[in-house]
Amino acid sequence: MISPPDKEKILEGYEDKAAEIVSQYEEGWITAEERRDSVTDLWNQATDEVAGAMERNLDELNPIYMMANSGARGSFKQIRQLAGMRGLMANPKGEIIERPIKSNFMEGLSVLEYFISTHGARKGLADTALRTADSGYLTRRLVDVAQDVIINTDDCKTKDFVEMPLLLDGEPNQNLIGRRAAKKFETKRGRELLKRNQTIDKDELAEIADAYGGDEGVTIPVRSPLKCELETGVCKACYGRSMATGNEAELGDAVGIIAAQSIGEPGTQLTMRTFHTGGVAGLDITQGLPRVVELFEARKPKGLAQLAEEGGKVQVEETDKGIKVVVTDSQGEDHAYSFPPRTVLMVEHGERIDRGRQLNEGSLDPKELLAIRGRTETELYLVREVQRVYKAQGVDINDKHIELIVRQMLRKVRIEKKGSTDLLPGQLEDRIRLQATNKEVKAEGGEQAKAEEVILGLTKASLATESFLSAASFQETTKVLTDAALEGKRDKLVGLKENVIIGKLIPAATGLRHYRSVEIDPVEPPQRPDEQFDDEALAAELGLSGELEQPRGADVEGFGASFADELEEL
Secondary structure, three states, X not given: OOOOOOHHHHHHHXXXXXXXXXXXXXXXXXXXXXXXXXXXXXXXXXXXXXXXXXXXXXXOOOHHHHHXXXXXXXXXXXXXXXXXXXXXXXXXXXXXXXXXEOOOOOOOOOHHHHHHHHHHHHHHHHHHHHHHHHHHHHHHHHHHHHOXXXXXXOOOOOOOOEEEEXXXXXXXXXXXXXXXXXXXXXXXXOOEEEOOOOEOOHHHHHHHHHHHOOOOXXXXXXXXXXXXXXXXXXXXXXXXXXXXXXXXXXXXXXXXXXXXXXXXXXXXXXXXXXXXOOOOOOOEEEOHHHHHHHHHOOOOOOOEOOEXXXXXXXXXXXXXXXXXXXXXXXXOOEEEEEEOOOOOEOOOOOOEEOOOOEOEOOEOOHHHHHHHHOHHHHHHHHHHHHHHHHHHOOOOOOXXXXXXXXXXXXXXXXXXXXXXXXXXXXXXXXXXXXXXXXXXXXXXXXXXXXXXXXXXXXXHHHHOOOOHHHHHOOOOHHHHHHHHHHHOOOOOOOOHHHHHHOOOOOOOXXXXXXXXXXXXXXXXXXXXXOOOOOHHHHHHHHOOOOOOOOOHXXXXXXXXXXXXXXXXXX
C-alpha cells in the first residue's frame, strides 16, 4: 500500500480554493453558514479525488484491493483512510469539523489531526453499545408485525402489480431475479421476452437488459407481496422465489419471520449518526438505524419536505422571514407554503406542477404522502428509502423482505361511512376483508362502506393485529387483555405466536393444515421372483479378488445364540 504520487498536488489546489472561501468570509461577502457549507463540500470533493487517485494506483492483484473489491471484508472507505486521506471528521454534536485530516494512517497523523479524530473513535464505541439494543428492539417489532405472514396458497389471482426499474445505477436490477412477470413483456418491436407469470432468471434479466441497451426509463411489471390479495399470509406467485433455497417458495414457508430477521440482523451494522449537512440551516438528515426506525414507525421525519396539496402554477417570493411558495390551482385558489431562508427548492417560479409534487429538499412524511399520492407511491417510497440507508452502509437486502413489512403497515383502513355493513365509523378494518364485505353487500343491492387509507407504524400495527394473544405478548398486556374481554374478542389462532402461547402446533411448515391432512401410507416394494443375489457376481462387479468369506449370517446367528446364553446367566 502506497499513497498516490499526485496526492500533494491535488491537496495544494484544494487548499488554495479553501483559502479563497475563507477570505470571502473575512471580507463579509458570505455568511459563516455559507463558509462552513462551502468548505465542507470542497474537502469532501478533495477526499473523493484522492481516493480515486489511490484506487487507480492500486494493482488489481493487491490483496487488500481484492479483499474490498470482492466484498469479503472491509470497504474502499477504509482503504482510503489507510493510503488516501482520512477526510472530514464530526464533533460529538454531529457537526462536521472544518479542518480535514489530510494524512492517512500510513503516513501517520499529526498531534492535532489525532486529537480531531478521537471524537469519532469515542462516538464509535458509544454507538456500538447503543446500536445492539436498538437493533434488537427493531428486530422484535419486525417479527411481531410479520409473524403471521406465511405462504398459504399457490396464486391469489390478483391483476395488480408493481413496476420495477430494469436498471439500477446502470446495472441490471438484481431485485427482479426470482420475481414473476405480472403480464407479457415485449420489446418495442413486439418480440416476447417474458410470458405472464414467468419467473425471471439471471439469463432472462441479462437478455432483457441487452434488448433495451441501457435505457434507464424501462420498467418491468412484476408480482409483489405489496399487491397480494390473500387475507392471511401471501401467495407463492406474489412472493416469487425463496432467497434461502433459490427454488420457488413452498407452502408453509414463514416468509414474514425471514423478512424480519433479514432486515433486523444487519441493523447493528448501520451507523447511529445524525450528520449536520450543508444547505439548510439547522436541517439534520437522520441516517443509519434511527432513519430505518423512523421509516418503519411512519414518524414525521427530521428535515421534512413539503408536498403540493394541489397542482397549478408556482410563484416564489422572498420575504423577511424566509421563502414563500404559492401554488395557484385550476380553480384560482392559492395554496401558500412557507420555508426558512436558504431552503433548497425543487420547483421554480412560473413552473406548472402536478398534485403531490415535492417542493423542497428533505424527507417526506409517510402519512402526508399516503393522503396526497396514495398507497402505491407510499409503499414504493418506504421500500426505496429503507434500501437507501442499508445500501449506504454496503448492506444488500432483497426488496421482497421490506415489501412484506410495508404491506403489514398498510393493511388497515379506517371506516368513514358504514353503508349497509355492520362496521362502525372510525373502526380500523383489514383492507382485503373490507373489499370482500363490500362485494357481498353490492351483490345484495346494499350500500357499500367507504374507508380512508391509513399507515400504522410497527408498534401500532402489532397492537392492531386480529389476535389479542399476539398483541398482549408484545406490549401493553393489561390494556390489550382488558379491551379484548370488554369487546368479547375471539382469537382465530392464525399466526405463530398465539399458537405457541397455547401450546399448539404452529400453522407454518409441516404444521400447516395443508400438510396435516396428508397421510403417509408405507408400502414395501414388491420383490420380483427372479431377483437372486449372487455374492460372487457382486464381488466381481465391485472388483474384489479372492474367495468370499463365509456368509455373515452365520456369524450373526452365532452372536445371537451366545448373547441369549449370557442373558440366561444374568
